[in-house]
Amino acid sequence: MKKMNNMIPLTIANTLDQSTKTRVEVAAHCTVKEAVRQHNPTALAKFDVYDGEGSVISDQQAADHRGATLYVGVEKVVGGGVPRRRLGELQIEYPSIQPVRQWTDRKQAKMFLVRFPSNGRTQSGFWEVVVHCPNAGSALMHAYVLNFGEITGHVGVSLFANPPSVAYANGAGKGFIPGSSTTRGRWVCHGNIMPHLQRLGSDPVVRVGAYINHIQNLLNQ
Structure with a gap:
């Protein structure tokens, strides 16, 4: 046998x-x-x-x-968002970035709203994006376009109301921003970003900054 x-x-x-x-x-x-x-x-x-x-x-x-x-x-660090005392480090590159109150306490923020130029792809001239990062130093994060109704030009990345069943969409919201039953957003298909984030180490500011840069490049490519 x-x-x-x-x-x-x-x-x-x-x-x-x-x-x-x-x-x-x-x-x-x-x-x-x-x-x-x-x-x-x-x-x-x-x-x-x-x-x-x-x-x-x-x-x-x-x-x-x-x-x-x-x-x-x-090695994985115990989960958490971005320390509020370090928010200024992200504002150097993204002056508009602000923590979302629902996901913020006295010490840390786990969700951000950020605006950056859309290069003519939206009526307002800006993208309005929410970034959800409850475990910013170690885990996958997700981005959602809020002003998807303003899109006027070609967008070089897929935006989903209901994210597909793929590993890198794990944990993404289904049509609504996480924690909300009224605020709709379109999930940005960020691809297999996790290995890149892992190479950056466990600093939450470094990882969130790199992730936002990646999302900006995808939306404006």
Whole structure:
């Protein structure tokens, strides 16, 4: 009788350097973090392993991720938004950025409203965008265009009332801004942005700034 192959195929990518990816086979009982230690040593003293949605899967069994690509990155920091005392750092590049009250407390903001030029693609000349970043230092964030009714020109990125069922849309709102049942927005299809954010580390200001820049480029391309 032919012996069944119990080895689990995985692809390991280091978020700090994605120029190479390693295809490995590991025992089913291994955790994904053990698989990384065995086959793809990282220069990080402490690290976590993430799936394509940005969720930490370090202690999960390799058998649960057969055929998947795993991303090695900085150790996850306990979730949180952008410290309010650092809001000025974002305002250097985006002077209009303001925290959304519903998602803001005395210490941090987890949602922002920002305006930037639309290069003639909207009637007002600006995009009005909400960025939802409840775990800004470690997880995926999402952007929503509020003034989608003003669009007059070609937009080089897809905008969805109901985001598609893809990994990088995980956690996106369905037609409404998160936390609201009345404010509608169009989700910006940001693509597989998570590996890039992971390469930037865990500084929430750096990550949110880079994300807004990415959204601006997509909307105006």
